[in-house]
Amino acid sequence: MPPQTRSASLYTFPSDLVDDGVARVIDDARAGGFDTLAVALAYHQARDVLPHPRGPRLRYRRDGVFFEPDSEKWANSPMRPSVQSAQERAAVAELLAAPDRPAVESWTVFLHNTGLGEQHPSAATENCFGDRILSNLCPAAPLARAYARALADDVSSRGLDVVAEALSQQTFGHGHHHERSFAPVSAGDETLMSLCFCEACIDRAGDVDTASLAARCRERVDAAWAGAAALPATRDALVDAIGDDLLGFLAARERAVTELAGEVAAIVRSRGQRLAFMDLTGAVLGYDDGRPQGAPAADQAWRLAIDPAAVASAVDAYAVLGYAQDPARLHDDVASVRAAIGGCELRVILRPGHPDTTSASHWREKEAAAIAAGADRVDAYNYGMAPEHVLARLERG
Template sequence: MDSSLYVLVEDLRRADAAQILSHGVSSITIGAAYHRARDVTPHGRTRVTFRYDGIHFPPGDLFDGLRLRPPVQRDADQEPIRSLREETRALGVALHGWGVFLHNTTLGLAFPDVTQENCFGDRAAPADLCPSNPDVRAYAVALGRAMARQGVDSVVAESLHFGTFGHGYHHERSFVELGPAAEFALGLCFCPHCVACIPHAEEARAEASRLTTTVLDGGPPTKDLPHVLTAYAQARAPIVTSLTAEVAEAVSAEGSRLTFVDLTGAVLGYADGRPAGAPAAASAWRIGVDPTALASVVPSYAILCYAHDTMRVAEDVAAYRKALGSEPVLRAVLRPGHPDTTSADHLAAKVTAARKNGADTVDYYAYGLTPLPVLARIPHLEHPLPGGRASV
């Protein structure tokens, strides 16, 4: 059974492919296109690493004539993705290219009109590019094609959907207790492109404004979403599904395949590994994701099982497997350490739960962010390659 470890390019400076694979996995998922972040990197070249928006490879001609062009990382001319591709090919293992598509602060600040617009008309989430915007859609298709041209076995697409209010920038403050309903309402997009293709948009905008204004004026927060906002959010799913289909087709044309990353599990459990409520699949509509519809357009689907409780991992995987059907390939992504996992036995139990409930493979996030003793918790696959590395 395939198993992959997520790695960021900056973290390769002190590790080669063989070192990464020695942690019990059979492939590598490399961050070919990433976003701004400040990370604690316990075994990195520096102990705190600042990352930038952009691609780690030359853009080529695919973005010529497009309004949006990806920022290019400083190491792109060294072609670290191709170098890693040569290493993994020599070892006989797969390399997956991981890209963050519609979460890009640099592009959002340069072109505010392509970002999500809230119910008050504010373009206040510069990191969130709107998937209904034609310029954004053309950019996403070109990015998928460009990543596939790096020779990766698959393109792993993160943030190929709508963003949320809670993660629209990287230095966010609110001294108002918004509550779940107002926070959700503030994250909905009402840009002209969304309003033009989603039914009852103006009614939804008015309700989002009313609900949020009540809380901002000192009223009590609430968890209950008005039906019009639920319906508006659910009606965005075809936008995400059609965009994903376009990207998947472009990737396929370049000889690779697309893995769609559903971030719902991270939205629910990122901070503490304690997601509450129904399984994550039941909340995917909040970011414009319909797993059942997407199952017909992508060959591979990744879910983030950011949960401490083994039973929650089992429930999340089972719910997605039911929604997706027998296809596509279902990849469950686990965090082997804080805040989700306390020991090797704990991680092994979650791996077993994921596989028994329908995951075709279990992947791990992320090499550079995790102490080496914690990476040692990853169960080694049953059929290792010569030298102790796991097989594809």
């Protein structure tokens, strides 16, 4: 009897297609009951451990796209993507040409791109100290917005739906190569360090005195480094510490993300495809240990300048990262998003192994919790970085 299939995606790198072979990846996806492969067609720098025995044990990823860009699509964008290896691009082409393959969608990283940040620092986040966070392109910056629109056009014109990762603001704490800090601060202070005060963000802030706001953020972070008590990452706590005008600034950030998501979605739809917006709040909360803390995920999305209700109204699907060990916490996080986004399609992405999931039964319990909380589908992240015994947890008879 063939495996039971359901509407779900298995996240996959082009390097997996090279290392394991296109046919093997397709077979493994089917064994897990997945009807779709979400293949990274634009990705960022990383060093990944690959425990499969059929290829190298380490992959050094770089910024760039896994296809040859269409020059016409990039005519209005001064920022152009780097192109990944010919071997990986050929593997993607082989998958797309396979006669009996699952559906393929483009897992597309938009504004997390250190190489482009280094080439175009004016498009990168500028924190309250005037330092550029080069791994994080700002969704309000005109150069970054033009890049996002061109990338969406180029990918979707290839007949692929788009899963948009990093189409929002990002955090200070994760994204660059070999990050180091021997002066850790609380989650609230890190949130202040993540705020962008670039020219575009200042322009969008309207009547907010951004110079004064940035100065107060600097004073608070300096106080944290000097040993001040921890600051929770809640809007109320930050307003108490910084001032009421912070709320207007946060609202302007959210409007920039919502507008960009809508622009990108419109382009993708014009090509006859669908856009799923990936909300990375779950990674901010549970990436390291699978133990998210604080308010449910939807109530913390503002830290990435995401208004879930507004974004969901502009896109075709809304994807969240369910990086949580506890099925009850996962249920609450997913339920909070469902309540915020209404009837928009809701996708939940789970990790089948470390640090979130311990067994096949644990995976099933979390999958059921997500669906009970309102998820329309449950996807798995990801193929190449999971040991084979972890992939086996996904198999359906």
